[in-house]
Each structure stands twice: as structure tokens, then as C-alpha cells.
Amino acid sequence: MPSDGGSIADVVDRRGRLGAFGVIAAVLAFAVTAAVSLSVTGTTYAWQVNMISDLGDSSCRTRGGRWICSPGFALFNTGLIITGLLLTAAGVGVRRLWGRLLAGSLAVMGVGLVVAGVFPAGDAGALHLAGVVLALVVPGLGLLISGIRPETAWLHPHRVLRGLLGGTALVFCAENRLTHNLLPQGAGELIIVGCLLLALLFEAARILAFRPGAGGRVG
Secondary structure, eight states: OOOOSSOHHHHSOHHHHHHHHHHHHHHHHHHHHHHHHHHSTTOBOOTTTSOGGGGGOSSOEEETTEEEBOTTHHHHHHHHHHHHHHHHHHHHHTHHHHHHHHHHHHHHHHHHHHHHHHSOTTTOHHHHHHHHHHHHHHHHHHHHHHHHSOSSGGGSTTHHHHHHHHHHHHHHHHHTTSSSOSSOHHHHHHHHHHHHHHHHHHHHHHHHHOOTTTTTOOO
């Protein structure tokens, strides 16, 4: 039987709330980074075709059958690293609430983003791919497993939603590696990222919305 590590009111402490703020700050940092990078004059990006990490490529070139040009690459990679550091710290903060598996997968996601930012795809393809696997596949697995077998009492509510979003992300991670994709790679990656961010934001919002005076219920 999963352990909650104490009453719900006890584990929703300052550290847990800071972790939740860290998740939200990371998502905002990523969104602002992508938006600013896309607004730089000369940037070429088609959401259906281009991968998000194309914004971090240091040269204008054709790679993987798609045209890539992102003059704001340094800004994007820096923002990716900052996002990763925030997620890694957030994983430490939410550990008591989310359990070792899900919180650990969040921290690994952060590490993966740091690796992807330090090693852009156009300069170090193998290392960048390793970072992407850590950033997308690992949290997808964490969400799916936390839906099937919640590690803490906090994770019991909304387990179906977490499992569905995590499972969908993993399906599209696999689909994105196929020779003939059902969807354009860029569109598939956006679905993956969207599922992961939606699940993480939802869980972070639950922590921030929790009030011990509301009967100790987990929303």
C-alpha cells in the first residue's frame, strides 16, 4: 500500500509549495524563451515540421530534411538550461508529495533539458538526443507509472489523467522515431511536450490550491 509519509496537511509544506512554484516558473521560462527566440528577425520555424530544439541550432542549414535558421540560438539554449535547473530543483521540493519516482522523473527531465541546451543537436547530435530522451521519455514514464501505481496518497486522485497524459506522450515519443511518421515530427513533438507540461502544471496547481482547513482533502 503506498505510503503518504504523514498526513496530507503535513506533507504540503513550504518545500512542496516552492517545488510547485518551481514547476510553474520553469514552464513560464520555457514559454518566454521560445516566444522571444521565435521573434528574432531571420528565424525560420514551421511548427508542423521543425523540432523545438531547432531553435537552438547555431547555424542556418538543412538538417534532417528541414530548413533550420535561428539567430537567437544562444538565447534559446540559455533559456533551456535555466528551465532545466528550475525543474531539477522543483523535483527535490515535491518529493514528499509526488514520491521518489515521479519527483525523480521531474528532476531527470530538468537534467535532460540542461544537457540538450549545453549540447545543441547541430553540434553534438548524440548527446543532444540523450538529453531529449531524459527530458521527454523519463517524465512520460513517471507520469504513466504514477497513474497505474501511485506512490503516495497525494497521487491517488486524478491518476487516470496523469496516466493518460503520460501514456500519450510515450506513444508519440515512439511514433516520432518511426521512419514514416503518422504526423509531421514537429507536430508530434508539440503533442509530447503539451501532454507533459499539462500534467505537471495540473499537479503543481493542486499543491498551490491545497488549503489544510478544507477538511484535509486532496483535490
